Amino acid sequence: MLKGSEVKSLRESKVQLQDAYAVFFQRELWLVGLNISAYSHSGTAFAHDNDRRRKLLAHRHQLENWSSRVDREGLAIIPLALYFKDGRAKISMGLARGKKQHDRRQDIAKRDADLDARKAMSRANRADRLAKYS
Structure with missing residues (x-):
């Protein structure tokens, strides 16, 4: 459940879903890792913790289905x-399956190759600009 300042921040689109996930705790569903930034017009008295756990409301049959599939x-x-x-x-x-170790390695290798290519392009562009003004 959300506080008022959190809802106002959501309306301003000040939320990050990337690292968020849900866990079961005492037959309740909690959202962990959802970062909702502080509302711009609220004072410190009404400020909320950006990374606190938030309880999710769902029907019992949904919770039982998800819990069994997660387990x-x-x-x-x-x-x-x-x-x-x-x-x-x-x-x-949504229900998601994590990546396997070899998939992670491939993604890291691809990311490193892209980074190296961008660095090489920027070095080449910089050298061209310096040569133009010399």
Whole structure:
């Protein structure tokens, strides 16, 4: 459940979903890692903790289904989208499977290769600019 300053920050799109995930704790679903920045017009008295755990409301049959699939299949519950409907903040959740180790290695290698290519291009562009003015 959200505080008022959190809802106002959501309306200003000051939220990051990238590192967020949901966990079960005492048969309740909690959202962890959702970063909602402080509302720009609120004082320190009404400020909220940016990274606090937030309780999610869901139907019992949804919770039981997700809980069994998380336990049985090793899936994770992640937020997909955050939106407003009839003045209430809603969040779309999805079940996801983590990457395997070889997939992570491939992504890291690709990212490093792209970084090296960008560095080489910037060095070449810099050398061209220096040669032009020499």
